[in-house]
Each structure stands twice: as C-alpha cells, then as structure tokens.
Amino acid sequence: MSDAGTPIPGWAEKVAEGLGVGPHVVVAGISTSGHIHAGNLREVLVGEAVANALRARGEEVRFVFHADTIDPLRKIAPGVPESFERFIGHSLSRVPDPEGCHVSYAEHFLSPFEEALREMEMDIEVLRSHELYESSLYTGVTREAMERERELRGILQEASGRAMPEHWSPYMPRAASGDLTGNRVLEHLPDESKVLFVDRGGNEGAADYSEGEGKLGWRVELAARWKALGVTFEAFGKDHTSRGGSTDTADRMAREVFHYPVPGRYEYEWIGIKGRGDMSSSRGIVLLPRDLLEIMPPDALRRMVLGRDPARRSDLELGEGFPRFMDEYRTSKGEPFVPFNHLLTVAQTVGGDLEAAAVMLERGGYGEAARDTERLARDLARARNWAEKWAPESMRLRVLTQEEAREAASELDGEQREYLAAVAGALRPEMDGETVQDLLYSAAVERGLKPKKAFAAVYTVLLGKKSGPKAGPFVAGLPVEMVRERFSM
Ligand SMILES: [Zn+2]
Numbered sequence: 001m002s003d004a005g006t007p008i009p010g011w012a013e014k015v016a017e018g019l020g021v022g023p024h025v026v027v028a029g030i031s032t033s034g035h036i037h038a039g040n041l042r043e044v045l046v047g048e049a050v051a052n053a054l055r056a057r058g059e060e061v062r063f064v065f066h067a068d069t070i071d072p073l074r075k076i077a078p079g080v081p082e083s084f085e086r087f088i089g090h091s092l093s094r095v096p097d098p099e100g101c102h103v104s105y106a107e108h109f110l111s112p113f114e115e116a117l118r119e120m121e122m123d124i125e126v127l128r129s130h131e132l133y134e135s136s137l138y139t140g141v142t143r144e145a146m147e148r149e150r151e152l153r154g155i156l157q158e159a160s161g162r163a164m165p166e167h168w169s170p171y172m173p174r175a176a177s178g179d180l181t182g183n184r185v186l187e188h189l190p191d192e193s194k195v196l197f198v199d200r201g202g203n204e205g206a207a208d209y210s211e212g213e214g215k216l217g218w219r220v221e222l223a224a225r226w227k228a229l230g231v232t233f234e235a236f237g238k239d240h241t242s243r244g245g246s247t248d249t250a251d252r253m254a255r256e257v258f259h260y261p262v263p264g265r266y267e268y269e270w271i272g273i274k275g276r277g278d279m280s281s282s283r284g285i286v287l288l289p290r291d292l293l294e295i296m297p298p299d300a301l302r303r304m305v306l307g308r309d310p311a312r313r314s315d316l317e318l319g320e321g322f323p324r325f326m327d328e329y330r331t332s333k334g335e336p337f338v339p340f341n342h343l344l345t346v347a348q349t350v351g352g353d354l355e356a357a358a359v360m361l362e363r364g365g366y367g368e369a370a371r372d373t374e375r376l377a378r379d380l381a382r383a384r385n386w387a388e389k390w391a392p393e394s395m396r397l398r399v400l401t402q403e404e405a406r407e408a409a410s411e412l413d414g415e416q417r418e419y420l421a422a423v424a425g426a427l428r429p430e431m432d433g434e435t436v437q438d439l440l441y442s443a444a445v446e447r448g449l450k451p452k453k454a455f456a457a458v459y460t461v462l463l464g465k466k467s468g469p470k471a472g473p474f475v476a477g478l479p480v481e482m483v484r485e486r487f488s489m
Pocket of ligand 1: 101102108
C-alpha cells in the first residue's frame with residue numbers, strides 16, 4: 001500500500017534478510033515531550049523500509065509507533081509558558097495542552113506527527129504508552145522487573161560506573177499529586193500487582209501497575225517493551241547506541257533479566273538542513289514533517305529523509321538544489337513529468353488559477369500534465385509553497401502589475417521599445433512556447449538587436465528583472481492581451 005512504487009533500498013533488504021523468519025514486530029519509539037520534527041521521521045522511515053522489506057519476503061509484520069505519552073515531563077518545551085513548571089514529573093498524557101487545542105500536552109505534539117504519517121499513507125499502528133500501561137500490556141514485565149530489581153540495578157551500575165541511589169526502583173509509581181519522579185518504593189505486592197510507596201511529602205500510597213498507575217523507568221522500559229510487544233526490530237539514533245548508552249543496558253536486561261532475544265537493530269545518523277545545521281528541538285531548528293509535505297509528495301519526502309543510506313549523515317537540500325532533487329525523484333518514478341523549474345514558473349505566474357496553469361503547460365509542451373488536474377493542483381501548490389518559503393531570491397518570480405510595468409519600461413531604450421512593439425504585433429494566442437521563443441529570437445535578429453538585450457526588455461516589462469525563466473514558454477503562458485499591452489508601453 002504505502003510507498004508501493006518505490007523500490008526497497010538495499011540496506012533495508014540486508015537488514016530484513018538478517019532478521020530471519022517471523023512473525024515480526026518492527027517498532028519506532030519517539031518522545032512526545034516536544035515537537036516531533038522531520039529528523040525524528042528518519043527513525044520511522046527506517047522502520048517502514050525494513051517492514052516493507054520483510055513483507056516483500058513474505059513475512060508477517062506488525063509495524064508499531066510507540067509514542068512515549070506516559071513519560072514524565074522533564075523540561076518544558078520552547079514556547080510553553082513557565083507556569084507549566086508545576087507539571088514537571090507528571091505524565092505527558094496528564095499535563096494540559098499548553099495551547100488548549102488537544103486533550104493533553106502529549107497529544108498536542110503527537111497529533112500533527114500522526115497526521116503527517118496518515119498523509120504519507122503509512123501502514124503503521126500508533127500506540128500511546130499510557131494506554132498500553134492502562135490496558136495491562138506492561139503488567140507481566142513490571143512484575144518481573146520488580147522481582148529482579150537487584151540484577152537490573154547491577155546492570156545500570158556497571159554501565160554507568162556509579163552506584164545507583166539506595167532507594168532506586170525499576171518502577172515509578174504515580175503520587176496523588178501526579179508526580180512520577182519523587183517517590184520512594186517501599187514494597188512490592190506481586191499478587192495484587194501493586195507497589196507501596198511514600199511520596200515527596202511523606203504520604204504513603206499504593207500504585208496498581210496493571211492499571212497504569214505508574215511506569216517503568218526509561219532504560220528498563222526499553223528492554224521490557226521489547227518483550228511486552230514481541231519486538232524483533234528497532235532502529236536507534238546514534239545517541240542511544242554509544243557505550244553505556246540505553247541500548248547497551250537494554251540489551252543486557254533483555255538477555256539476563258527478561259530472557260528475551262535482543263531485537264535486530266539499525267543505527268541511523270542524524271539529518272541536518274543544508275546551510276542551517278543540525279535539526280534540534282532545543283536550539284529551535286525545527287522542521288516538522290508537514291513543512292516538508294507542503295513542498296513535496298510523500299514519496300519524495302521518504303527519499304530525501306532516508307538519503308542513500310540512513311547510517312550516514314545527510315543534509316536536506318531545500319534551497320537552490322531542491323529543483324534538481326525533484327527532477328531526479330520524478331525521473332526515478334519513470335513517469336512523464338514537468339521539470340520543476342517550469343512548474344515553478346507556472347505556479348508563480350498563475351497563482352491558484354488552475355485553468356490558466358493548464359493553458360500555460362499545454363502551450364509549453366506539457367499537455368499531458370495539464371490534463372491531470374487533481375495532480376496538477378497539488379504540484380502547483382507545492383511549488384508555490386517552495387517558492388515562498390525556500391527558493392533563493394533569483395528563482396522568485398512575480399509578474400508586475402500594469403503600474404509597475406509602466407515604471408519598469410521607462411528604463412528601456414528606443415530599440416528595445418520598437419522590438420517589443422514588433423513582437424506584440426506578431427504574437428498570436430495559438431502559438432506554443434517554442435514558437436514564441438522563435439518569434440522573440442528572430443524579431444531581435446531582424447532588427448539587428450543583440451538577443452541578450454532583446455530578452456532583457458521582455459523580462460523588464462514582465463518581471464522587473466534583466467533575466468528570468470525561458471522566455472518563450474513563459475510568455476506563451478501569459479494572456480496574449482496582457483503581453484501585448486506590456487510590450488506596447
Ligand atoms: Zn494542541
């Protein structure tokens with residue numbers, strides 16, 4: 001279904017081959033403590049490519065997005081009011097939405113990402129961790145963790161080289177205040193699935209872990225989750241896989257405590273934005289998946305974010321190299337397409353006028369594209385968005401108003417004016433782009449005018465610039481009456 005036309009990349013095929021016979025559960029896990037940016041998308045796309053590669057091998061696959069909604073709020077995200085400090089330590093699913101538009105803080109950041117996944121027609125199940133805890137998915141592994149606290153503690157101490165706090169517990173019960181982080185576990189009641197604890201204020205309480213009244217600490221949860229969901233593959237960013245990092249401890253916990261085989265793994269590198277550096281929520285360089293879907297179709301986004309090999313760092317090319325990327329992407333699809341630069345000219349010339357765009361494309365020699373109006377509307381909107389937000393100044397076009405054109409025309413000399421008048425007289429509505437190009441050229445030659453100077457006159461009265469897109473198709477796309485008027489000023 002999703003991405004059906006895109007070939008499975010070689011690296012994903014190799015991973016799938018190594019995973020062997022299923023059934024398989026591929027998981028991507030992402031925090032909902034702030035914007036889920038396009039860099040995070042790489043993790044999901046690596047999972048998707050591997051899931052697709054497994055499916056292509058005839059394997060049964062469940063592809064899961066584990067949204068960490070039960071996690072405690074650690075630090076308020078940029079732009080969130082300071083008053084939210086009082087929710088630090090509370091589950092993200094229980095903190096209010098800072099903007100009031102969703103049911104929780106977690107949902108406020110998860111929802112746009114989920115919407116982007118839907119728009120990409122990704123075959124993925126989005127699971128919210130607070131719901132998994134509430135529906136008892138973690139009950140068995142929590143009991144195991146509580147019973148083997150000593151071994152878990154030992155693994156963490158060895159990995160960090162530091163003694164764990166005396167009252168450390170793999171489980172974080174939720175106090176009546178909502179706080180998950182400041183409580184001390186006193187006793188485990190395995191038959192009742194409960195832990196007894198004392199909170200910061202000295203109040204005693206009981207948390208039923210089969211009801212989601214708390215959660216496992218993050219490092220333990222990672223290993224426990226593999227077992228609870230039956231995970232066979234998970235991709236990790238380089239920050240997790242360093243020595244003593246979270247995958248190091250989770251691997252040992254899986255083997256030695258939960259007796260669960262360590263899932264297959266792929267380490268991916270970060271992506272940046274060309275010319276702007278790494279993407280980072282904390283430094284405010286955040287690009288959301290929807291910002292990218294605004295300028296390119298989902299499969300182009302997959303291609304760009306994954307790069308040739310996600311184990312290598314890559315930079316998203318959203319500036320002047322973007323048109324070439326789009327043309328390469330279209331070429332790889334093997335379908336006829338309008339070169340991006342031409343589409344860009346059309347999009348910026350006609351605005352939202354689909355009929356005018358179709359005429360302009362037809363006369364430019366791209367009649368086939370002009371007839372698929374639904375796709376054309378989407379492509380034009382994306383090209384327009386790119387022009388507005390990312391295009392370098394030299395690629396931005398705006399056809400001058402009559403007033404502006406009159407002023408621009410005052411720069412022209414007599415030869416140029418005569419040339420434009422001659423073209424205006426010969427121009428016919430039925431001429432296509434190439435014919436107009438010939439006309440513009442031959443009219444200059446006939447008058448002994450250098451073509452460069454002639455074309456500069458054309459661009460001056462239409463765009464207020466000395467150069468622009470290929471003149472023939474551009475002029476052919478504009479209403480003939482308008483061109484005649486501008487050429488006779
Ligand atoms: Zn919201």
